[in-house]
Amino acid sequence: MGGTHKESDAGDSNNTSGEYASIALLEQIRRRGRVWRDLSAQYGVENPDPPWKVCLEGTCEALAVQACALPVLERRWAEDELSETLYQGVPFPERQLLALAHTMIERGLFGEDELARRIEKVGERLNSV
Amino acid sequence: MAKKSPGEHKAAPMVEEVSDFEILELAVRELAIEKGLFTADDHRHFTEFAHSIGPLPAARLVAKAWLDPKFKKLALEDGVTASKEVGIDWLNPTGFGTPSDYTDLRVLEDTPTVKHVVVCTLCSCYPRPILGHSPEWYRTPNYRRRIVRWPRQVLSEFGLQLPENVEIRVEDSNQKCRFMVMPMRPDGTEDWSEEELAAIVTRDCLIGVALPRPDRKQNAQRPVHKAIHPVQHDH
Numbered sequence: 105m106g107g108t109h110k111e112s113d114a115g116d117s118n119n120t121s122g123e124y125a126s127i128a129l130l131e132q133i134r135r136r137g138r139v140w141r142d143l144s145a146q147y148g149v150e151n152p153d154p155p156w157k158v159c160l161e162g163t164c165e166a167l168a169v170q171a172c173a174l175p176v177l178e179r180r181w182a183e184d185e186l187s188e189t190l191y192q193g194v195p196f197p198e199r200q201l202l203a204l205a206h207t208m209i210e211r212g213l214f215g216e217d218e219l220a221r222r223i224e225k226v227g228e229r230l231n232s233v
Numbered sequence: 234m235a236k237k238s239p240g241e242h243k244a245a246p247m248v249e250e251v252s253d254f255e256i257l258e259l260a261v262r263e264l265a266i267e268k269g270l271f272t273a274d275d276h277r278h279f280t281e282f283a284h285s286i287g288p289l290p291a292a293r294l295v296a297k298a299w300l301d302p303k304f305k306k307l308a309l310e311d312g313v314t315a316s317k318e319v320g321i322d323w324l325n326p327t328g329f330g331t332p333s334d335y336t337d338l339r340v341l342e343d344t345p346t347v348k349h350v351v352v353c354t355l356c357s358c359y360p361r362p363i364l365g366h367s368p369e370w371y372r373t374p375n376y377r378r379r380i381v382r383w384p385r386q387v388l389s390e391f392g393l394q395l396p397e398n399v400e401i402r403v404e405d406s407n408q409k410c411r412f413m414v415m416p417m418r419p420d421g422t423e424d425w426s427e428e429e430l431a432a433i434v435t436r437d438c439l440i441g442v443a444l445p446r447p448d449r450k451q452n453a454q455r456p457v458h459k460a461i462h463p464v465q466h467d468h
Binding site for chain 1: 251253254255261265269275278282283284355356
């Protein structure tokens, strides 16, 4: 995603050491989740990107405006580091999503338990018939 | 092959299961809205913008410039004004207030002795309003680090072998300025229309890692190489 940034963003990063602790909830998704590359191949879908990718783009953009809950540079740097460590081997855009969720938890924008509860609710909704 | 009856429509295949990632995306978004980090309306605007962009306007700009010397001069002198002629309001691309600093767009003209290529070493700045979403490889630390140090080597990995007498200029995108490349018009395209020309100006040509060819209308698939040394943003 094309990032845009402000000079002041550079000093906002909470974690620039590259030492990220794994988050159990996201680790479980990393291990268990089926990535678009596999799903699209299985179902014969030609779209190279999952339908939710564009929504993820929207979330990343929206987080960087107005209240600026998560500056672009901080998000991108965390994504770089997480992509080469905890989420190494996860394809794009799944790793972008994991990195975003990880950064938001680490930044205190929401808690792991809170996200777990929301995932459960959303899962029930999306899987209801 | 079974004959289709008139009006019969076969739906495109769909993924028939909900993935954990799909659920995670929605959960993150809902929590963010609930906590007031942004509004649902903000999100809808950005998502619609993200849906609407692609590389076609930039390809049209190049094709138009190849055909019209006056427009070419304008494009090289004032990319922002030229982009309006291909339907992009660079200064207000989303139409609802931009999140970023789309203050300038520069079009870099390749010549027989100069080849331009674009990067964002800091993150992944990209001329999205006119070129759409950046490819995965453009975002990787591997590309971002190496293209500025060993451009000839990296371009050769993209299948672009340049003679030694061709100078390579790497433009680093920044807070104030985004770049796109205007490659040279290839031989064998004489008498082509703007539409035909635009079709061979692929995304990769506009970033500068490929050259337009009369027989190629798609970007090549690229392997994504992992950086040898893990990235450390310690500055």
